[in-house]
Amino acid sequence: xxxxxxxxxxxxxxxxxxxxxxxxxxxxxxxxxxxxxxxxxxxxxxxxxxxxxxxxxxxxxxxxxxxxxxxxxxxxxxxxxxxxxxxxxxxxxxxxxxxxxxxxxxxxxxxxxxxxxxxxxxxxxxxxxxxxxxxxxxxxxxxxxxxxxxxxxxxxxxxxxxxxxxxxxxxxxxxxxxxxxxxxxxxxxxxxxxxxxxxxxxxxxxxxxxxxxxxxxxxxxxxxxxxxxxxxxxxxxxxxxxxxxxxxxxxxxxxxxxxxxxxxxxxxxxxxxxxxxxxxxxxxxxxxxxxxxxxxxxxxxxxxxxxxxxxxxxxxxxxxxxxxxxxxxxxxxxxxxxxx
Amino acid sequence: xxxxxxxxxxxxxxxxxxxxxxxxxxxxxxxxxxxxxxxxxxxxxxxxxxxxxxxxxxxxxxxxxxxxxxxxxxxxxxxxxxxxxxxxxxxxxxxxxxxxxxxxxxxxxxxxxxxxxxxxxxxxxxxxxxxxxxxxxxxxxxxxxxxxxxxxxxxxxxxxxxxxxxxxxxxxxxxxxxxxxxxxxxxxxxxxxxxxxxxxxxxxxxxxxxxxxxxxxxxxxxxxxxxxxxxxxxxxx
Numbered sequence: 379x380x381x382x383x384x385x386x387x388x389x390x391x392x393x394x395x396x397x398x399x400x401x402x403x404x405x406x407x408x409x410x411x412x413x414x415x416x417x418x419x420x421x422x423x424x425x426x427x428x429x430x431x432x433x434x435x436x437x438x439x440x441x442x443x444x445x446x447x448x449x450x451x452x453x454x455x456x457x458x459x460x461x462x463x464x465x466x467x468x469x470x471x472x473x474x475x476x477x478x479x480x481x482x483x484x485x486x487x488x489x490x491x492x493x494x495x496x497x498x499x500x501x502x503x504x505x506x507x508x509x510x511x512x513x514x515x516x517x518x519x520x521x522x523x524x525x526x527x528x529x530x531x532x533x534x535x536x537x538x539x540x541x542x543x544x545x546x547x548x549x550x551x552x553x554x555x556x557x558x559x560x561x562x563x564x565x566x567x568x569x570x571x572x573x574x575x576x577x578x579x580x581x582x583x584x585x586x587x588x589x590x591x592x593x594x595x596x597x598x599x600x601x602x603x604x605x606x607x608x609x610x611x612x613x614x615x616x617x618x619x620x621x622x623x624x625x626x627x628x629x630x631x632x633x634x635x636x637x638x639x640x641x642x643x644x645x646x647x648x649x650x651x652x653x654x655x656x657x658x659x660x661x662x663x664x665x666x667x668x669x670x671x672x673x674x675x676x677x678x679x680x681x682x683x684x685x686x687x688x689x690x691x692x693x694x695x696x697x698x699x700x701x702x703x704x705x706x707x708x709x710x711x712x713x714x715x716x717x718x
Numbered sequence: 719x720x721x722x723x724x725x726x727x728x729x730x731x732x733x734x735x736x737x738x739x740x741x742x743x744x745x746x747x748x749x750x751x752x753x754x755x756x757x758x759x760x761x762x763x764x765x766x767x768x769x770x771x772x773x774x775x776x777x778x779x780x781x782x783x784x785x786x787x788x789x790x791x792x793x794x795x796x797x798x799x800x801x802x803x804x805x806x807x808x809x810x811x812x813x814x815x816x817x818x819x820x821x822x823x824x825x826x827x828x829x830x831x832x833x834x835x836x837x838x839x840x841x842x843x844x845x846x847x848x849x850x851x852x853x854x855x856x857x858x859x860x861x862x863x864x865x866x867x868x869x870x871x872x873x874x875x876x877x878x879x880x881x882x883x884x885x886x887x888x889x890x891x892x893x894x895x896x897x898x899x900x901x902x903x904x905x906x907x908x909x910x911x912x913x914x915x916x917x918x919x920x921x922x923x924x925x926x927x928x929x930x931x932x933x934x935x936x937x938x939x940x941x942x943x944x945x946x947x948x949x950x951x952x953x954x955x
Contacts, residue, residue: 506812523811524812546880546882546885547880548857548879548880548933548944549933549944549945549946551809551811551945569809569817570809570945570946571858571880571931571946572931572948575885583885584884584885584886584887585885585886585887585889588858588860588873588875588878588889590858590860590862590875590929590931590948591860591861591862591870591872591873591874591875591929592862592864592870593862593863593864593870593925593926593927593950593952593954594927594929594950594952595860595927595929595931595948595950597807597809597819597948607767607768607769608769608770608772608773609768609769609772616807616819621870622768622772623772624769624771624772624773625769625773626772626773627772627773627774627775627776627777629772629773629775629777629869629870629871630864630868630869630870630871631768631771631772631775631868631869632768632771632772632867632868632869633864633868633870642816651767651768651769658816668768
């Protein structure tokens with residue numbers, strides 16, 4: 379009788395624990411997805427920007443004046459080109475045009491991987507070039523945080539044309555930039571005045587959203603857009619949140635819960651709406667699910683000890699992310715994964 | 719004795735027999751409710767895409783009334799303090815490496831107050847006061863709000879010294895577009911009034927707040943390479 383009671387209580391307690399555990403799991407906004415990590419490869423020191431072109435062509439601003447071109451992540455196969463300086467953000471637009479912002483010499487450089495020739499865009503107008511995107515027709519648009527401008531560069535046969543567009547406002551500090559056909563040009567983040575601007579390809583700025591009107595008025599950082607879904611997402615690093623806005627309305631339609639770290643760069647994930655994000659203070663990559671408002675996270679700290687994220691890109695068709703991570707010293711990884 | 723003891727045991731077992739299944743049933747129901755709630759949230763979101771939702775809602779943009787002073791009442795209705803903050807933030811950057819967030823207490827104080835008028839309209843009021851030792855330039859003062867689900871549909875810019883009609887386009891002109899100098903001890907206030915419901919989804923604005931951006935002269939100790947300091951308050955803390 380006593381054994382029977384003990385057994386009954388054991389089953390009852392176990393069942394209760396299971397029910398409670400399931401309830402907690404349903405409500406938990408953050409979950410881990412270690413099984414979704416695909417591969418990791420070592421790059422040159424302190425990798426920063428990354429640009430996914432195809433599964434056999436992924437470009438890295440790899441540190442130590444190098445650009446790495448990965449042609450495979452399993453096994454890890456890369457070709458390194460020494461271009462000098464401190465490559466920051468990178469954008470490969472054609473087989474003969476890889477552009478990157480460079481922080482040591484304050485330049486925007488065009489590199490032709492087929493010939494090794496470099497064409498440099500430099501001058502007093504460029505000081506601290508950062509995020510970069512192209513207009514789909516060969517022109518590159520790069521934010522210059524220190525100058526408060528967006529710099530348009532066009533590669534010539536042996537030289538470069540530079541056009542400077544001052545961001546509207548007092549002491550603007552532009553950070554993220556992304557091309558969007560919905561807005562007829564680019565979405566540009568002004569971190570200092572907490573605004574996101576619509577900028578035409580000829581440099582006309584129109585106010586999209588003033589983030590001073592959102593609760594807590596946090597600083598915006600990077601931006602990603604999907605014109606087919608009429609949405610764009612913005613990261614708020616220190617608040618550890620993402621917000622989604624309409625490209626047509628500029629209205630904040632969704633605010634994420636708190637992410638597991640300082641959200642940094644953001645890219646659209648496989649369903650065209652959710653977002654991959656990396657973190658400036660840890661070695662994680664998360665997928666933010668807009669439907670369930672949850673973050674599912676790959677933790678790469680085992681593969682890249684004490685690392686933090688910088689560059690991020692995604693292949694929407696296969697829901698795959700590619701991210702750069704470094705510890706600022708010896709640990710430098712390019713990681714690949716797919717979080718469902 | 720034995721009988722009594724065994725009787726107590728019997729009663730305890732009986733209690734357990736009733737208690738444990740009851741707890742199980744309640745927990746089970748709770749779990750089912752939670753699953754249903756979560757599923758219904760997903761279903762609602764799936765019926766309308768995020769893009770459709772984002773682009774179908776019209777922003778509510780009430781005009782703000784501003785004054786370079788503190789206020790205790792609006793239209794003779796006393797205001798009740800909701801929250802306050804004295805923590806200002808700014809980013810420090812060399813323009814090349816990712817910026818570092820600076821926080822500083824004692825530069826300014828921001829208060830958020832509310833009231834209800836006799837005809838049932840809500841008043842939200844915010845005040846910034848220079849509690850530091852040096853004058854600063856108030857360049858922006860804004861108020862906003864969102865629904866419980868995070869749709870930020872309420873937006874009112876009381877002051878923006880960067881305003882230009884070309885750049886603002888269809889965005890409403892701020893109530894004030896001149897830079898405001900606040901010397902130590904001086905205040906600036908703004909308030910909005912109304913009943914704010916996002917009509918497209920029939921959800922009220924339940925969370926709201928205000929924020930100010932300000933900067934200092936280049937010879938002031940608080941000067942941060944021309945970068946703004948910001949100070950925000952919400953009713954959601």
